[in-house]
Amino acid sequence: MPRQPVERTAIAVWRWEAIFTSLVIFIAGVIPLFASRVPVGISIGLGGLAFLLLAAWIAWYPGAKYRHLGWHLDDVGITIHAGIFWRTQSSLARARIQHTDVFQGPLQRHYGVATLKLYTAGSHFSRIELPGLSHDTAIHLRDALQSADGSDAV
Amino acid sequence: MPSESTLDFAPRKRLHRLSWIFASIEYLKHFLLPLLAAVFLGAQRDYSLWAALLVVPLIASALWHQWIYRYDFGPRGLVIREGLVFRNVRNIDYQRIENVDTERNLLHRLLKVAQVRVETSSGGGSEAVVRVLDMNAVQEMRERIFAARARQEATETGNAVPVREDLLLHLAPGELLRFGLIDNRGLIVVAAVFGLVTQIGSDRLLEAKVQPLLESLPIGGFATFGPLLQAFFIFSAIAGLIAGTRVLSVLLAFITLHDFRLTQMRDDLRVQHGLFTRISLTLRRPRIQAVHQKVSLLHRLFGRASLTVDLAGGLSGNAGQDGSRTPARELWLAPVCTPAEADRLFRIALPRVRLHEAAWQRLAPGARGRLFRLLSMLWLLFSVPGAAWLLGRWAPAVVLPVLPLLWLRRLSVTPRNRVQAVRLSTSPFDRRYGMASLVVDTAGARAVHLKIPYLDEDVATGLMRALHAA
Numbered sequence: 001m002p003r004q005p006v007e008r009t010a011i012a013v014w015r016w017e018a019i020f021t022s023l024v025i026f027i028a029g030v031i032p033l034f035a036s037r038v039p040v041g042i043s044i045g046l047g048g049l050a051f052l053l054l055a056a057w058i059a060w061y062p063g064a065k066y067r068h069l070g071w072h073l074d075d076v077g078i079t080i081h082a083g084i085f086w087r088t089q090s091s092l093a094r095a096r097i098q099h100t101d102v103f104q105g106p107l108q109r110h111y112g113v114a115t116l117k118l119y120t121a122g123s124h125f126s127r128i129e130l131p132g133l134s135h136d137t138a139i140h141l142r143d144a145l146q147s148a149d150g151s152d153a154v
Numbered sequence: 155m156p157s158e159s160t161l162d163f164a165p166r167k168r169l170h171r172l173s174w175i176f177a178s179i180e181y182l183k184h185f186l187l188p189l190l191a192a193v194f195l196g197a198q199r200d201y202s203l204w205a206a207l208l209v210v211p212l213i214a215s216a217l218w219h220q221w222i223y224r225y226d227f228g229p230r231g232l233v234i235r236e237g238l239v240f241r242n243v244r245n246i247d248y249q250r251i252e253n254v255d256t257e258r259n260l261l262h263r264l265l266k267v268a269q270v271r272v273e274t275s276s277g278g279g280s281e282a283v284v285r286v287l288d289m290n291a292v293q294e295m296r297e298r299i300f301a302a303r304a305r306q307e308a309t310e311t312g313n314a315v316p317v318r319e320d321l322l323l324h325l326a327p328g329e330l331l332r333f334g335l336i337d338n339r340g341l342i343v344v345a346a347v348f349g350l351v352t353q354i355g356s357d358r359l360l361e362a363k364v365q366p367l368l369e370s371l372p373i374g375g376f377a378t379f380g381p382l383l384q385a386f387f388i389f390s391a392i393a394g395l396i397a398g399t400r401v402l403s404v405l406l407a408f409i410t411l412h413d414f415r416l417t418q419m420r421d422d423l424r425v426q427h428g429l430f431t432r433i434s435l436t437l438r439r440p441r442i443q444a445v446h447q448k449v450s451l452l453h454r455l456f457g458r459a460s461l462t463v464d465l466a467g468g469l470s471g472n473a474g475q476d477g478s479r480t481p482a483r484e485l486w487l488a489p490v491c492t493p494a495e496a497d498r499l500f501r502i503a504l505p506r507v508r509l510h511e512a513a514w515q516r517l518a519p520g521a522r523g524r525l526f527r528l529l530s531m532l533w534l535l536f537s538v539p540g541a542a543w544l545l546g547r548w549a550p551a552v553v554l555p556v557l558p559l560l561w562l563r564r565l566s567v568t569p570r571n572r573v574q575a576v577r578l579s580t581s582p583f584d585r586r587y588g589m590a591s592l593v594v595d596t597a598g599a600r601a602v603h604l605k606i607p608y609l610d611e612d613v614a615t616g617l618m619r620a621l622h623a624a
Contacts, residue, residue, distance in 0.1 A: 121597045
């Protein structure tokens with residue numbers, strides 16, 4: 001199966017997202033630590049450790065996410081590969097897609113990437129997402145996944 | 155009205171004149187818990203006044219709803235009009251109507267009325283809940299809707315098929331007794347009552363009533379008994395508890411599944427059951443997504459099996475038109491039946507599946523060892539501290555209740571053309587053993603995942619490709 005990677009620029013989007021989340025976690029965790037009665041030395045130590053861990057996560061996670069994300073289009077439908085440790089491959093037939101979304105947040109718009117969201121009539125994973133596509137690819141994929149005869153089967 | 159053209163079909167039929175009672179009850183249900191809490195906690199006396207103030211507008215709005223509500227059988231479909239200020243006219247095509255289900259509790263039956271639920275295949279709950287109609291009106295609605303549908307189907311197929319209702323399954327009292335003994339719903343009731351009591355905060359009440367009872371027990375004397383006698387008492391207490399919940403389960407089975415009958419009319423399977431609340435459901439065959447058979451240790455002891463179905467769309471507990479929620483109840487095909495009957499019902503529910511031709515495949519060769527390791531780990535994790543805590547004496551009591559779970563045998567069948575999506579997933583542990591698990595998603599699945607764990611990775615990939623291409 002020739003597996004297509006997603007857009008490389010998406011790494012930048014995920015890195016920014018990771019930075020923002022880390023900042024929130026860091027601030028929410030460290031400020032109470034310094035405000036509390038914990039000795040300053042221990043506070044600095046814990047804060048430093050948290051900083052290092054979050055920095056490592058920012059450095060590693062976006063690239064890892066990129067490496068494990070992929071998709072593959074065939075006659076029947078699409079297969080999406082995702083997940084770093086818990087990996088999944090989701091196959092979805094064209095005839096089963098109820099509707100689709102192409103989603104762009106402000107950060108994604110800046111980097112020209114988009115998330116393709118596919119909805120089925122299923123119950124456990126009725127929405128399957130493929131993030132990190134270039135906006136053009138997302139639109140192209142969406143069109144390619146629209147069933148030719150418009151038939152729908154529940 | 156000037157906005158209405160002559161082409162518009164104006165519905166004229168009205169709800170039963172006592173509908174407001176049921177509408178009020180439905181509204182009141184949302185306030186039931188706070189009210190109960192107030193009663194149990196014995197809050198200030200003012201509360202009854204507040205409650206009365208709350209009830210008056212509820213009844214008024216229920217009366218208003220009954221006054222305004224109209225329904226009728228239009229040329230193409232069922233027409234329902236609600237509201238005057240915010241008017242909503244709903245048209246439901248006869249062709250799209252899948253079910254006309256009724257639900258009757260004791261009050262409904264006393265007043266000879268029924269709550270009607272009209273469902274289409276769109277999913278996400280009922281299209282309309284008509285609260286309430288008298289039985290003649292229900293019968294008329296059924297006949298009108300299904301006659302219209304049959305006419306449309308007849309013109310499609312070219313000939314009218316004679317309508318005949320075949321009885322597929324009827325549960326005699328003996329079977330209900332078996333079901334009650336197998337199915338431990340009594341325990342759920344006990345848990346629910348306990349949960350409600352603690353939720354409402356009347357655990358204080360419980361303390362006040364139960365504490366003296368417990369204290370009156372000769373606990374001090376208990377310590378002087380020998381270990382054998384102590385063990386005897388504890389085991390008999392456990393046995394009593396189990397027997398009690400089973401008796402409750404049997405009672406529940408007799409109430410909820412009284413006169414359970416499954417009938418077939420062409421492509422419709424009809425289920426009726428209940429002593430006080432009489433439930434009547436229609437399972438349309440084309441909507442059946444999967445059939446699940448469950449055989450527990452107790453099932454096997456009695457030589458029985460249970461069959462449930464997953465249905466696309468409705469009945470799965472989503473919000474209806476008025477925000478009311480249908481309880482996510484199990485859709486029984488057969489609460490209990492013999493294996494032979496189960497076989498027959500499988501064939502009827504999924505006529506195109508040839509189950510007896512199935513070539514069963516094993517899981518990956520390493521699965522047995524992996525499961526054994528996992529279970530032993532879990533067992534060690536839970537039973538060792540438990541056993542230590544109980545001084546090792548009652549360890550068997552900790553381990554025993556787990557055993558029946560290991561003997562559960564489950565068979566799930568879903569036709570290929572019902573598969574919505576397939577997902578293959580591998581955890582880090584899976585990769586270590588070269589295994590993967592496969593999840594199949596259908597439109598109606600609720601509790602039971604169609605999941606195959608511990609597959610050989612290549613087998614899983616092949617299976618996914620086969621299912622994807624289907």
